[in-house]
Amino acid sequence: MNTHLSHPVIKDITEHMSALTPKGRILGDYIIQNPRKAVFMTTKELAEACGVSEATVVRFVGKLGYAGYGDFLQALRDFVDTGLSLPDRVDLPGIKGAGTNCLHRVLVEEINNLQHLYESTDVEAIALFVEKLASSHSVYVIGSRLSYTFAYYLGWSLTKVRKGVHILKGSDSTAIDCLSNAPDGALVIIIATSRYPNELIKLARVSRRFHQTLLVITDSKLCPLIQFADRTLIAPSRSIPLIGYSAAISSIINCLILELAGRNDVAMKHHQERLEQAYLENDILFNPHSHDPRP
Structure with missing residues (x-):
């Protein structure tokens, strides 16, 4: 089985580390250490977590070869998904919690998947x-x-x-x-x-x-x-x-x-x-x- 660092999205980051700016390396380190958090973040949230600008985030994913932040998140999502256990999945955002409209959430996610397809x-x-x-x-x-x-x-x-x-x-x-x-x-x-x-x-x-x-x-x-x-x-x-x-x-x-x-x-x-x-x-x-x- 592949190790954590051998997955394509993580490998992309590690291979580009030496060519990244200091702020880009901060982003790369954060994502490698916290992929399960980063995958749910917007550009603004990721920028704030790393103390950089949103423009830095956009330039970072472009440097890795992704067409946009959405493409990068999709690759990161695939990586995170392969390693999550059932208990991990139960703790994902939106799975549970007071006031959660389960049917609405499921329908929206399926509609988004169909749109992506x-x-x-x-x-x-x-x-x-x-x-x-x-x-x-x-x-x-x-x-x-x-x-x-x-x-x-x-x-x-x-x-x-x-x-x-x-x-x-x-x-x-x-x-x-x-x-x-x-x-x-x-x-x-x-x-x-x-x-x-x-x-x-x-x-x-x-x-x-x-x-x-x-x-x-x-x-x-x-x-x-x-x-x-x-x-x-x-x-x-x-x-x-x-x-x-x-x-x-x-x-x-x-x-x-x-x-x-x-x-x-x-x-x-x-x-x-x-x-x-x-x-x-x-x-x-x-x-x-x-x-x-x-x-």
Whole structure:
């Protein structure tokens, strides 16, 4: 695992220390020592904490190569998020306290995450994901812990538009057996959310060893599975969650399914007709035409 100083945002600061002004070094030292405080600070608050001007803060993040203070905070947020325990998260600002409007806070954070996704979405990456989903004979969708919820959602949705979909639980060691027995050319999609279960890292490594195409959907550029992936889709969060956020990754999943379904090819139509027939014959779904409406 990476040490504190090896994370990109902290490494950026330490590598630039010698080139920074004395006030810039004060900022750098403060952030390295207090990342969990700094990540929640505005430029004004950080400047006051370090005894410098706001202009110094702006020049500091520019010197590190960030387009703006918001980009720097996002990188710092990703770093802080990977190291927080559950007790740490409970103590985060806004999680608890008298008068806290929980529903309002959750909605605002999800809206901010969706806005960030809208502004940063890699349309080309989505198109490549869809192309792989359309052309691969077999697809294995994997998640673990929180991310298994998303993996099941993606896998279940895929079964409505194509055949050959397998949903694997990363915490089940037989997932390795399934990947080892997968046909040549299989597509593997792993969904990984902070705090990144080790079993998913192992499965990503196994997939690469078997020369399978690996796509990763995650919530941060610091996700340790990215190094193994052929392609990656990132749904970043602007806030640090207690457990996790769902709207951004769910939106990516919906987009992939809609793009795939939009192709409306003959094979998909035949597949859906067979599914509907099986539902009808086995009375799987409520059918208003076959049920007595009277209580």
